[in-house]
Amino acid sequence: MSSLTIAWNVIRRTIGTKKGLLGYILLPCVVISLVIALLGQEEMTLSQIAYVDRDQGLASAFLLEELADKPGYALKKYEDAAAMKDALLSKQAAIGFAIPAGFTEGVRSGRVTKLQVYDLATSEATFTLRINLDGLIRGMTASAGMVRTAAGEGGQDNAALADVFRETGKHRVTAIDQELRLYPKEGLSTVTGFTLLFLMSLISSSVTQIVEDRSKRTMARIYSAPVRAWEIAAGNFLGSFFVGLIQIAVVLMLSRWVLRYDAGIPLHLHFIVLAAFMLVAMGIASAAAGLIRNPQNAGMLNNLIITPTCMIGGCFWPISFMPEYMQKAANFVPQKWTIEAIELLSSGSSLKEVVTPLLILVLMAFVLLIIGSAILRPSEGQARA
Numbered sequence: 001m002s003s004l005t006i007a008w009n010v011i012r013r014t015i016g017t018k019k020g021l022l023g024y025i026l027l028p029c030v031v032i033s034l035v036i037a038l039l040g041q042e043e044m045t046l047s048q049i050a051y052v053d054r055d056q057g058l059a060s061a062f063l064l065e066e067l068a069d070k071p072g073y074a075l076k077k078y079e080d081a082a083a084m085k086d087a088l089l090s091k092q093a094a095i096g097f098a099i100p101a102g103f104t105e106g107v108r109s110g111r112v113t114k115l116q117v118y119d120l121a122t123s124e125a126t127f128t129l130r131i132n133l134d135g136l137i138r139g140m141t142a143s144a145g146m147v148r149t150a151a152g153e154g155g156q157d158n159a160a161l162a163d164v165f166r167e168t169g170k171h172r173v174t175a176i177d178q179e180l181r182l183y184p185k186e187g188l189s190t191v192t193g194f195t196l197l198f199l200m201s202l203i204s205s206s207v208t209q210i211v212e213d214r215s216k217r218t219m220a221r222i223y224s225a226p227v228r229a230w231e232i233a234a235g236n237f238l239g240s241f242f243v244g245l246i247q248i249a250v251v252l253m254l255s256r257w258v259l260r261y262d263a264g265i266p267l268h269l270h271f272i273v274l275a276a277f278m279l280v281a282m283g284i285a286s287a288a289a290g291l292i293r294n295p296q297n298a299g300m301l302n303n304l305i306i307t308p309t310c311m312i313g314g315c316f317w318p319i320s321f322m323p324e325y326m327q328k329a330a331n332f333v334p335q336k337w338t339i340e341a342i343e344l345l346s347s348g349s350s351l352k353e354v355v356t357p358l359l360i361l362v363l364m365a366f367v368l369l370i371i372g373s374a375i376l377r378p379s380e381g382q383a384r385a
Contacts, residue, residue, distance in 0.1 A: 006235025007242065014243045025247060028198035029254050035194050049075050049129065050084045050096035057104030058158070059140055062165040066136050073129075088118055095119040095126045097133065107140050108148070108161065143168065188263055192342050193315025195251055195274065196335050199244060200281055200306045237282055237369065244278035264346040273341045273354070276361040280334040283368020309333040337361050 014020050049067070053060050068075050076093060078084040084096045096118040106113045115133050119126045147161045252270060255261040263270060288305060310316065312326060313335025319327055330336040337357040344354045 003235040003238060007239035009235075009239065011239050011243055014239070015246065023201075025250055028195070028201075028247060028251055031198070032191065032194055032251055032255065033259060035191050048093040049073055050078055050087050050093035051075055052078050052081055052084050052096075052098040054101040055099045055103035058162055058165065059104040059107040059144075060099045062140065062168075063099070063133075063136055067132065070132065085118060088120060095129055097129075107137070108144050110141055110145050110148070112138060112141050139168075140165070188346050189314065189318065189339055189343060190316075191255070191261070191263075192339050193310065193313075193335070195248075196277060196313075196315055196338060197306070197310050198251075199247060199274070199278055200284075200310065237286070240282050240285065241278060244281065245275060248274045248278065263342075264348075265342065266345075269345055269351055270342065272351075273338060273345070273358065273361075276358055276365070277334055277338040279365035280361055280368060283365050283371070284334075287368050287371045310335055312336070314339050334361055334364055 015025060051064070053064065064075060067073050076087075078087065078096075081098055084093075084098070087093045088096050097115045098118075099115060100113065103113055115137070117126075117130055117133070143164045144161055147164060150160070248271060252267065252274075255263075256267065284305060312322075312330050313319075313333040314330065315335050319330050319336060322330070337360045341354040341357040341361075344357075345351075
């Protein structure tokens with residue numbers, strides 16, 4: 001019960017004031033909203049697809065109709081490949097493909113034809129288009145094979161094939177379209193980086209409170225009270241952790257339900273990863289409190305710990321952009337492992353596949369919290385003062 005009382009006092013001191021509510025809840029929401037608006041709302045779709053149809057046959061017409069019906073695909077016809085390539089170079093189209101002459105005859109005869117696809121930069125959207133083209137062609141070839149078998153050896157029933165394509169186009173039997181999720185959500189690392197930055201900013205508040213309590217001997221009076229040392233440490237940690245959970249919950253709910261930002265991660269897994277990072281941040285806060293004796297120097301924590309670790313950990317730019325020795329140093333900061341876990345989940349990995357970064361975060365938190373709990377307790381002389 002004493003731990004809960006101490007935890008509630010920590011919560012009131014942190015976000016129970018207008019300054020705390022604005023600084024630790026409202027400000028992160030505003031900044032992360034701006035980041036999502038600038039970077040996070042880029043959809044992996046193709047606004048313009050250029051094509052050249054040299055076949056002008058039954059199969060090519062069906063292929064183009066199926067592509068045009070897909071959401072996010074806007075087709076534009078060009079007369080020849082040169083005009084299509086000019087459109088790609090001038091950024092009038094994102095990707096282009098050419099349907100060769102004899103394409104319909106190849107489908108009828110059972111030959112799977114690979115269309116030539118042109119793009120300036122490979123992305124998930126362009127890769128998805130290639131998969132869609134291959135799937136449609138294989139489906140048409142299989143349908144033509146069944147019509148050919150029904151018509152007899154060497155027979156070709158064009159009317160029957162046209163009927164099959166027409167019935168297929170009605171999509172009376174459909175499958176659930178699952179996102180391929182071959183890559184993490186674009187802009188997710190930046191959104192996550194700013195989220196971690198604001199979670200780390202809670203360190204300044206926690207450290208400031210601990211240093212003030214030490215300088216005013218409030219901590220010594222608490223430890224001289226008939227309350228166990230572990231209850232005092234648990235109360236401080238629970239209070240800071242609960243404040244962090246509130247900030248995480250508000251940011252996730254705002255981004256998902258208000259801004260409609262889809263990170264491609266189940267909500268509970270996203271919350272678990274950020275909560276694991278919050279444990280590490282608490283450990284850093286308690287350990288750093290032992291290095292700062294003057295409350296006026298608590299602001300130095302931003303320059304000594306928060307900003308450098310966020311820079312090294314990939315909150316502002318990809319770790320691959322940094323020199324090799326900096327990439328190795330990133331393995332010792334929690335931001336790197338948190339962003340890695342979230343990107344793996346966004347690319348389709350399950351919780352079992354992100355066990356390694358989560359275990360590293362838990363290990364960091366365990367070591368730092370042990371160190372912090374020892375530092376949090378004042379000396380015996382202070383406790384008797």
